[in-house]
Amino acid sequence: MMTRIPILKLRECLIVSIQWELDDQTALAFQEDLLAKLHTTAARGVVLDLTPIDFIDSFIAKVLGDVINMSGLMGAKVVITGIQPAVAITLIELGIRLENVVTALDLENGLEKLERELED
Amino acid sequence: MNLRSSVDIITEWDIVAARQLGRNEAKDVGFGTVDQARITTAISELARNIYLYAGKGNIEIKQIAEGNLKGLQVIASDKGPGIADVRKVMEDGFTTSGGLGAGLPGVKRLMDDFKIETVFGEGTVISATKWLR
Numbered sequence: 001m002m003t004r005i006p007i008l009k010l011r012e013c014l015i016v017s018i019q020w021e022l023d024d025q026t027a028l029a030f031q032e033d034l035l036a037k038l039h040t041t042a043a044r045g046v047v048l049d050l051t052p053i054d055f056i057d058s059f060i061a062k063v064l065g066d067v068i069n070m071s072g073l074m075g076a077k078v079v080i081t082g083i084q085p086a087v088a089i090t091l092i093e094l095g096i097r098l099e100n101v102v103t104a105l106d107l108e109n110g111l112e113k114l115e116r117e118l119e120d
Numbered sequence: 121m122n123l124r125s126s127v128d129i130i131t132e133w134d135i136v137a138a139r140q141l142g143r144n145e146a147k148d149v150g151f152g153t154v155d156q157a158r159i160t161t162a163i164s165e166l167a168r169n170i171y172l173y174a175g176k177g178n179i180e181i182k183q184i185a186e187g188n189l190k191g192l193q194v195i196a197s198d199k200g201p202g203i204a205d206v207r208k209v210m211e212d213g214f215t216t217s218g219g220l221g222a223g224l225p226g227v228k229r230l231m232d233d234f235k236i237e238t239v240f241g242e243g244t245v246i247s248a249t250k251w252l253r
């Protein structure tokens with residue numbers, strides 16, 4: 001039943017588009033897969049697109065926060081894109097602040113933002 | 121009107137089943153996307169708590185009505201260890217499992233009514249309701 005989230009490489013960045021509802025195992029496997037891919041490709045940035053995600057609970061929020069911190073440790077910047085209004089509202093009501101997280105409206109903007117940051 | 125449905129929480133996959141059922145019921149009652157997300161999130165928190173702390177239990181989802189008001193009630197029950205200090209677990213950031221400690225205080229904010237009944241050593245019943253406005 002577990003699905004693996006595909007991770008694409010474009011120039012210096014990894015692109016991840018989460019297309020399904022995330023169960024716990026898929027989320028944890030994704031965390032490992034992404035770090036392994038950062039290691040093997042030496043990518044410097046990650047765009048994580050959450051457009052199809054229609055809710056985020058505290059577990060998924062923790063996994064995402066951990067992924068962002070771990071990627072940072074490995075020298076990669078993460079940009080999150082496509083957070084739906086309903087998701088933003090419920091995250092705040094849950095009391096979760098994804099601090100120091102760079103966000104953008106959509107994948108295209110996210111990639112631009114990331115490439116600009118990597119140039120600096 | 122008293123439509124109810126329920127999911128036994130035994131494995132991790134049942135958490136997914138419970139929140140999918142919740143979202144369908146929420147749609148059925150007529151909740152908009154933001155309330156659907158609130159209800160789905162609340163169910164996910166309660167179901168995961170059952171799985172983590174009680175091992176197994178049940179999530180019941182009831183369409184309810186009071187006068188002209190329609191709503192959805194979520195009842196999470198288990199025969200797990202119970203909660204010794206209810207005030208403490210309602211604090212933001214309190215966790216015994218290395219989580220964010222966001223679940224229970226979060227559910228209280230996401231839903232309109234929220235009630236915990238628990239007997240230490242016997243189990244926990246948490247009920248949370250969202251009213252359609």
Ligand SMILES: Nc1ncnc2c1ncn2[C@@H]1O[C@H](COP(=O)(O)OP(=O)(O)OP(=O)(O)O)[C@@H](O)[C@H]1O
Nearest residue numbers: 058169173202209215216219220221222223224244
């Ligand atoms: N059904 C339950 N039975 C026994 N103890 C519970 C139950 N639900 C919650 N608890 C206790 O209450 C604490 C707080 O729960 P809460 O859901 O708020 O946070 P968490 O599960 O620790 O972390 P998060 O939900 O953010 O991942 C838990 O750590 C656990 O000790």
Ligand SMILES: [Mg+2]
Nearest residue numbers: 165169223224
């Ligand atoms: Mg919890």
